[in-house]
Amino acid sequence: MSANKVLPDIYNVGVVDWNVRNFHGHTYTTKRGTSYNAYLILDEKITLVDTVLASFSKELIENIRSIIPPEKIDYIIANHVETDHSGALPEVMKLCPKAKVFGTQKCKEGLYKNYYGNWDFGIVKTSDKLKIGKRELVFLEAPMVHWPDSMFTYCPQEELLMPNDAFGQHFASSKLFDDEVDPCVLMDEAAKYYANILFPLGGIILKKIEEVQRLNLPIKMIAPSHGIIWRKDPAKIINAYLSWAKSVALPKVIVAYETMWGSTEKMAKRIAQGVTDSGVEVKLFDIAQTDRTEIVKEMLDAKGFIFGSSTHDNDMLPAIAGFLYFFKGLKPKGRIASAFGSFGWAGGAVAAVEAIIKEAGVELVQPGLSVKYVPDDEELKRCYEFGKGFAGKVK
Ligand code: FEO
Numbered sequence: 001m002s003a004n005k006v007l008p009d010i011y012n013v014g015v016v017d018w019n020v021r022n023f024h025g026h027t028y029t030t031k032r033g034t035s036y037n038a039y040l041i042l043d044e045k046i047t048l049v050d051t052v053l054a055s056f057s058k059e060l061i062e063n064i065r066s067i068i069p070p071e072k073i074d075y076i077i078a079n080h081v082e083t084d085h086s087g088a089l090p091e092v093m094k095l096c097p098k099a100k101v102f103g104t105q106k107c108k109e110g111l112y113k114n115y116y117g118n119w120d121f122g123i124v125k126t127s128d129k130l131k132i133g134k135r136e137l138v139f140l141e142a143p144m145v146h147w148p149d150s151m152f153t154y155c156p157q158e159e160l161l162m163p164n165d166a167f168g169q170h171f172a173s174s175k176l177f178d179d180e181v182d183p184c185v186l187m188d189e190a191a192k193y194y195a196n197i198l199f200p201l202g203g204i205i206l207k208k209i210e211e212v213q214r215l216n217l218p219i220k221m222i223a224p225s226h227g228i229i230w231r232k233d234p235a236k237i238i239n240a241y242l243s244w245a246k247s248v249a250l251p252k253v254i255v256a257y258e259t260m261w262g263s264t265e266k267m268a269k270r271i272a273q274g275v276t277d278s279g280v281e282v283k284l285f286d287i288a289q290t291d292r293t294e295i296v297k298e299m300l301d302a303k304g305f306i307f308g309s310s311t312h313d314n315d316m317l318p319a320i321a322g323f324l325y326f327f328k329g330l331k332p333k334g335r336i337a338s339a340f341g342s343f344g345w346a347g348g349a350v351a352a353v354e355a356i357i358k359e360a361g362v363e364l365v366q367p368g369l370s371v372k373y374v375p376d377d378e379e380l381k382r383c384y385e386f387g388k389g390f391a392g393k394v395k
Helices: 054-065 089-095 105-115 183-215 234-245 263-277 292-299 318-330 349-359 377-394
Strands: 004-007 010-012 015-017 034-036 039-041 047-049 075-077 100-103 121-123 129-131 136-141 151-155 160-162 250-258 281-286 302-309 336-343 369-372
Touching: 015 054, 054 089, 075 089, 089 105, 100 105, 105 121, 136 183, 183 234, 183 292, 183 318, 250 263, 250 292, 250 318, 250 377, 263 281, 263 302, 263 336, 263 369, 263 377, 281 292, 292 302, 292 318, 302 318, 302 349, 302 377, 318 349, 336 349, 336 377, 369 377
Parallel strands: 047 075, 075 100, 100 121, 250 281, 250 302, 302 336, 336 369
Antiparallel strands: 004 010, 010 039, 015 034, 039 047, 129 136, 136 151, 151 160
C-alpha cells in the first residue's frame, strides 16, 4: 500500500498485512489479515501519529517518503506502546532524530523498555493540546483501553478521532473507509475484535466513552490503527461499543463441547434441540473443530453458555480446557452457564468445567448433567429437558 489520503493533508501511511493469520501470540486468528494504520499530518509541524510493526518499517518509511522526506517529521504521537504500533519507531527516529515523541507517562516508560531509545519525549495528559499549525491535537488518556499506556488523539479542526486500537478491526483491505466495504463484514470483524481483546474491559470502556461524550467533541471521523476508517457513520461503532461494554446480551445460547467417542456430542445436540424448541436461538460448536476466535465473537451477545466435555483422566479434555482457560480471562458479565458431559467409570469433567465457569464469575444456573458411556433414550430425554430448562432462564 502506498500512502492513502484520509483528509486534505492527512494520509494513512500505514501498511496492510494481508497474510497474518495469528495475532497476539496465537490468541487471535486473523482470517482476513489486518492493517497497521499510521497517520501523517502535513501542517506547520509535520506530525506522524503511530507507526507500524517493526517488520514493516521499510514500507512505512517508503509510504512517508512518497509524500515528504521522513527527515522533515517534527512530531510523532505514540498513542500506544504495543509493538504493532510502535515497532517501526526506532527506524523512523533514525531518519528524524530531532523529532519529539509525545505520549503518556506509561507510554514513555514502555517505549524505553522496548527500544531503549534516548528520544526527546513530551509526556501528555488528558486535555493537553499540541499546536501543529492551523490544527491542534488534543490528547485523552485511555488507560486499559486496552493497555495502561493507551491514549486517544483528537483533532478538533478536522473532528477526527485517532483512538489507536479502540474501534479497530483485523480486516485487511485495499479500501480505506466504511462506506467502501461490506458493512456486515466490517461489523463482524469489529465485534470479533471487541470480543477477543476488550471483553473483560467493558466497565473501563464504558466510562471512557461516557467521558468522551461528556466532552461533547464533535466526531466526524474515527481513524483507528487497525482496519477500516469510520466516516459514514462513526456513531454506529460508538453505539456498538456502548452496547458491548454494557454487556447487553440476547436470548441466545452457545453450546460448546469437546467429545471423545461421540457421547458428549449426542448430549450436546439434544441439549441444543431443547433450547431451540423453547424458541431460543442456539449456536453449537465442537471446540476441537472450530476456531476459538469465532466462538468468542458469538459469545459477545449471548446470554447463556452450556459447556460440555467427556471425562479424561478425571478431568475435561484438552481442547475445551484451553478454550475455558481463555474464557475465564474474558470474565463475561451478567451471563449464565451450565455444564454437561459423558464419562466411562469415574467422572470429573463436569465438575472441572463448573469450577472454571465459577472462576470466570459466571453464574451456574442448574446442576451439571453427566451420563455414563452412551446416552440411552431416557438420558437423551434428560438432555433435551436440560436444554429446555436452561432456555427458560435466558428468556
Ligand atoms: Fe494493536 Fe494493542 O495493539
